[in-house]
Each structure stands twice: as C-alpha cells, then as structure tokens.
Amino acid sequence: VENLLFEPQFLRKLENMAFVLKKSLAGRYSGQHRSTLKGQSVEFADYRSYVSGDDFRQVDWHAYARLERLFVKLFMEEKDLTLHLLVDTSASMGWQGGEKLKLAKQLAGALGYLALANSEQVGAAALGKKVINFLPGQRGRATVQRFWNFLSRLEPEGATDLNAALRQMGKHIKNPGIIILLSDMLSPEGYSDGIKYLQKLGQQVVILQILAPEERDPMLLGNFALVDCESNLVKEVSITPLLLEAYKKQVDEFVTGVRSFCLEREITYTLIDPREGLEQILLHSLRGLGVIA
C-alpha cells in the first residue's frame, strides 16, 4: 500500500492495533446515538395499526391470526455512525516546517485506518477559513488508500476560522456520528460556536489540540516585529522577561479555556505535544476516545 503518511514499521503496528481492536467505534457510541427513526431492521420495536398504504410485507400475520386485526411490526432502524476527521490546514499548522500539520495528518490517517479496518464509515475534511476540502464517508479497507491520499494532499494555507468552517462542515453531515477535530485551536474568531453547532447536529465531538513547544514556551527576548503567518499582521513588541512570563500565562489560560469548554460540553479533549512519539500520542488519543481503556 502506497502511503506518504506512515513509516512501514508504524504501518505494521497499526495493522496489529486494528486486529486487537474488537469493538467498533460506532458500537461504542451506539447507545447514545441510536437512531430515532424506526425502520427496517432485525430489532423489533413496536406494533401499530395498519393504515392503507403501509407495506403489507411489514404486517404481522401471526398477530392477525390471533387478533384478526392488522398490525404492522415496527423495527429499530440501525444506521451506521460516520467518523469525520477534521484536519485544520490553516497556515499556522504549517508553521516551522509543518510539524503540527504532519502530526495531524498522521493521527487522522491512523485513526481513519483503524475505523475503516473496523468497517466504519470514515469521512475527512480540511478546515481553514472554511471547509477547504472534503472527503465524503468511505467504507471498507479498500478505501484506505483513497483516504490516505486525500490526507497526504493537504497543504497548509490561509487563515483559520473554526467557527465558520465547522458551521459549513455541518452542512455536509447527514447522520449523527463522531467528529474528531485536529487543530491548534488558534482561531482568532473562536471555535465554540462551531463546535456547539456540531453538537446540536448530534455529533460526538473529540478535540485533539496540537501546540508546538515553541508556541507554548517561546525563546524570545528583546525587540521583535512579530509576524502572524496567517494574516501577515506585524506586531512590534519589546519582549522583556516579564512580558514573556505574561505570554506563557496567556498560553496556559488559553489551553485551560479550551479544556474547560470541552469539559462543560462533554467533549473529549486532549492536548498534544508533537515531541511525544506518534505511537504514544495515538495511544493517548485512543484512550481519550475511550476505544481502549
């Protein structure tokens, strides 16, 4: 299998991991995401009186024989939960050699692979100011390559507006499912509205926040013209040790803000440091997802 995302060694580990995983992601969440629509299924739900126009194949003839009345059997309609992997591809993710984006792509690739291997439906999207690219739900191992190709083609570009992008994403989502957002969450316009909207659509949201060490603990002292790589806005600042402390505090506050937002809204959240190995992170995020205990 040709891929640009993974080392062959890691791929083997991924295969093993997929083999070990018994439960489906959707199964894990099926209790919460049971469809409200009743339809054709194997699982009986209820009876109701026959009205003209009903499919007579659904009529319970045994009940008619006993009661001489026409009842239609109602079954729980089981729908597949779709896993959507949303990768933030704004320019900030490509900062300093694009490590953050690479990691996001690798994580998405790995998680998507595991889901596909478990016969789940997997979709993917690249988010920037809006939805930049979208891969509709795929199913089956055969689509892994297509999925990976989609991911590896993603390039960092443009500004971030998670609110707008997530709202737009909502239009592509038809069924309830799981959404995993891989982003640095550095969205000047915010992220909460978009996430709330997705939750309203019945999506289980998981946020994997990726922040480079240089972002959390910059080695800056002196006078700088700080250029925002997305907006190209220049901010002149004399960085003193005092100011640097204030910045670090601001970073902590920002991360804590995201974390507490997630906590309030029952969103699974993990902060990812790219310095940790991919394997390690994957285990972390799987644990975060509740796939493995």
Place this chain on the structure above:
Amino acid sequence: MQLLAPWALVFLVLLPLIIVFYLLKQKKEQRVLSSTMLWQRVLADTISQTPWQRLRYNLLLLLQLLLVLLLVLALVRPYLVEFQEGGRDLVILLDTSTSMGTLEGETSRLDLAKTELANLVSSQQKGTKLSLIKVGSTPEVLVNQSENSQEVLGKLKKIQPGLDQANLETALSLVTAMVRTGANVQVVLFSDGGVVLPENPVGLAEFQYHRVGVTEDNLAIGAFAMRDNEEGPLALTRIDNYSSKELEATVKVENQDKLVDVQTAKVAGGKSAYLFWPVPQSSTYLKASLEGQDGLALDNNAWLVPTKGKQAKVLLVSKGNVFLEQLLKLRTGLEVDKATPEGYKDIKENYQLYVLDSFWPDQAPKGQLLLINPPDSSGYTAAEGELTGPLQANKEHPLLTNVSWSDVHIATSHSVKVPPGWQSLLSAGNKTLLALGSQGNNRIAVLGFDLHQSDLPLRPAFPILGQNLLNWLLPAGGFRETQVIAGNPVDLALRPQAEQVILYKPDGVKEDLQLGVGRFSDTNSPGLYKLEQVVGGEHLVDYLAVNYFSPQESLIKPAAQIKLGMQEVKAQSGIKVVREYWSWLVLVALAFLSLEWWVYLRGH
C-alpha cells in the same frame, strides 16, 4: 553647582539619538509566529502599543540613557563652590606674618593658604575683579582689581613669609579705600588669626576669615639676657610654652660656636621657665637654641652679645665743670655719676672711666682715666706755668682729626709727663699739654690745663676732641645696641676715622657699608651680625644679636574667630572651592555599564 565645561552639554543630543536608534532597531528583527493572537491578548492586557510607552520597560535602554547622562555630566565637570557669584569684587588678604611660617606637617601655613587661595582664584567666574593684598605690618597691594587670575597666581607664587606681625587694621582701611562705592565686595582673609585687629567697626559687608592651620605646640626662647650675679655675670634664657599642655624643653648654649651646656626644663602649658648659664670670661657672643622640632622654628634660637649689653659707667669728680658735664652728656651709652672731690672717698663702686677734674685721690682708681689739670701729686704732671710758645698739635694723630687748634688759647698749663710709650698730642714750647698712654690695662689721657684757663670749651674743637678721647678711652662698639628684635633698625656708632666698614650677615653675606651711615635696618633674619671697622689698619669687630622675640607670633594657635570692632567673625577652616564630581560620575557610569552588560547577557 557650577559647570566647568558647559559646552559638553551638547552631548546630551545622544539621549534622543539613542532613543531613535532603539525605535529604528525594533523594526529590524522580524519573527514569524504561527499566530500573534495570544501575543495581542498579552499586550492588550499589559501595556499599550505606542512605541514610546514600550520604551518604558526597556531596561537596557534605560541603563544606556543613564550611562550617557552620567558621562555627559562628568564631561561638563560639575563642581561646588562655597562662595562664588559672578560680577563681584573679591579682595583676598593673605597674612604673611611669622606665624604663617608654622609647619603643618611638612607644609607651612603660608603654603597651605596659597594652595587654597589658588583654588579660589582659579574657580572664579569671568568678570570677577580680583585683588590680592599681602598683610604684614604694612599692607602691600600685589594685585589691584584685576580680572586676570593668572596675574594673581603669578604674584601669589612669589609671596614669602615675613618676620613681622600682620596688621589687619591698616589692611582693612586700605581695602575700604580701594573698593568702589556700591561695589559688591567680598573680602576674604587667609590667616591663622594672629593679627592686629581693628578696634573700630569695619564698613565691609562681607568679610570672611579662613583659618589656616591647626598646630598649637610651640616653644620659644622669649628672652636671652645678661644678669649680674655675685659670682659673675650670668646669661638668662626664658623658655615660653605657647601650647596648652606641658612640654619639655631642651636648651643648648654655645659660646662662640663651642658648646657650653645643655639643660632641660619642663614647661607647663602657657607658662615660662628660666634657665641660667655662666658666661665665660671674654665671651663675645652666645647662642641659645631649643632642641627638637616644634611649630615655629624661627623662635627657637637666640643670640646674646654679653659685654656690650651694659652702658659704660663713668664717674666725674669735679668741683663743678659744666663743660665736662655737657661733653659727657653728648655721648650716648654712658651712665655718668658725679662726685665732688670731698665725696670721692665714700664711693665704693667701680667705674669704667674716671674723669678727674683738678683732683687726684690718694689711691689711683682702677679704670680708664681722663685727667683734667691733675695736681702734680698724681705723678702725671709737673711745673704749672704760663705757656711759652704757640700750640703745636700732632695733626697726624687720628684723635686730632678735624680738631682745629688755631683759635684756641690757653693761659696756664701743667707740663704733662710723657713716659716711654706715651704719645704727645699737643704741646706749646717745651710743655706737653695733652698726652695719651696706658698703664697696665688702663688707658689714660692727660690734659694738662684747666678748662677754665682756656677758651677751648668755647671752640668747635672741644666736642670733637672730647668725643675722640672718650672713644679712645671707652672703645664703644659699632652698634649702639647689642641686641635688637628682628626687623627693627639698629643705630650705628661708626668711628669717624673708620676707613672701611664691613657688615657680615648671619647667612654669611658681606656688605660694605657707607662710611658715616647712622642706621642699619636690614635685620630681617635673626642671628649674629658682625660689624668690622678698619681704623688705621686696626680691625675693630663688634657683634649684634638679632633675635626673634615676638609673643604674638610665637602664639601659633590658630584663632577660632577674630573680632572686627564689635563684630565677631567665625573661622571657616578650609574652603570648599572647586570640588569636582566628575570622577564619581564616571565611577557610577562604569557601574551602570557593568550592569548593562549583565542585563544584556542575561537577555541572551
């Protein structure tokens, strides 16, 4: 605070330059970040965004600005002067009295004062009119209202300490006369306070007294004189202690440069001690000196010329001779007692000279003799009678120089005997009228005739002859006094016959004095002065002791205040002139430089 180099203030333009450099520099370092979102929040929280305000928190900039400020401050050479205002008249009075020669450590008070004064003068602003007055016994204006400080400094260098007492009264009246009316005059006196003070108020608005020196320990020889004693003459030295504590004085006396004795005495503070010394026979001069060092060296030595200290005692025995009395009165340095021939036998005292007028006692007196008309019983004369021929004078004899005998008439006279070795000065026919000679140690002059039997006393010849005879009989010194205070003139009694007069000063300088000069006033250095008169090939040597006895100047303790009339002026010891601060500023600047370096290193 004044600035010596205000032009250096132009370097202050460096301050805005540094700030501009900082502002320019900030645009140079660009750093691309993933997002400035968080930075914006930080900056919004902490400081506002104008570049000026941002500079506020830049420690390096702050240090650099301080550094430049300090260095510029150092360059402008700030200083403090206690008294200094431009456009004033500054009159500087410098005490040059003896006490200013007191050593304060290695330096004399005068030199200390000169240094302070030079600082004061150099620090004056342009336009200050400077006057410099040397305050001695008579004030001396060295610089009068000059704006050229170099002139003052030049004059200042040449000032030497004097041997007199400073008179502030005359100096201040001179200052009052000098200054322009309505001028803003500041008078500054540099002194140790040992000055003659004015009794009346002084019309000077601003008078300052700058005390020089602190030493007060000083021993002085306050007197060195002869005292008669039963065993013989004694020399007395009085040692004065001018300090407030007891000091030990070691005194050495030398006779003609040979050590006689050394004595020590403890002298209580402010008191005196007396030491007595035997005076060796035929001593011509003595020197007493205090051993060891004290404040003032000048008063540690004294000289004494013993024999000439007293007046010659003369006894005139006569029934009454107004001419002789007048003659003896004419001559200074004589203490004349008179007696009648009847009263002579009651006289016990010894005299240096006996003038016997028509009298001869039973026993010849021990002393020089001037015999007038002695009776034949004396053995010096014989055969009284009328003169037989004209007067013949030995005109070659020095005693008869300028004595004219042409209008002298003598009625009767004894004939004076002329033993071998005697000289006949005047004769008439075969009679000798005046003869000189000696018997043992005594000189004898014999005048054969009664003055009343002659018109000699009425002629000009009489006082001249009389003085010449007295000079011969009592060889008086060339000096009228044998001891004077330094700086005071001394009268000379030069022989009229002297062919050459040479004066040797204590420092060995030889001076040919004009013949007939009556006074010598250059006695400024204490010590022994030697006067040599050459009379007829004979060298007559006399000594003069010039001593420095001045209680006012020996009291070297600087006065804490001086009184001008009713006004008391407190001393200001030392003046804070031109205290420059640039070295301190540079030091602080260096400290800031190190701090800046450290901050810079820490930042990187």
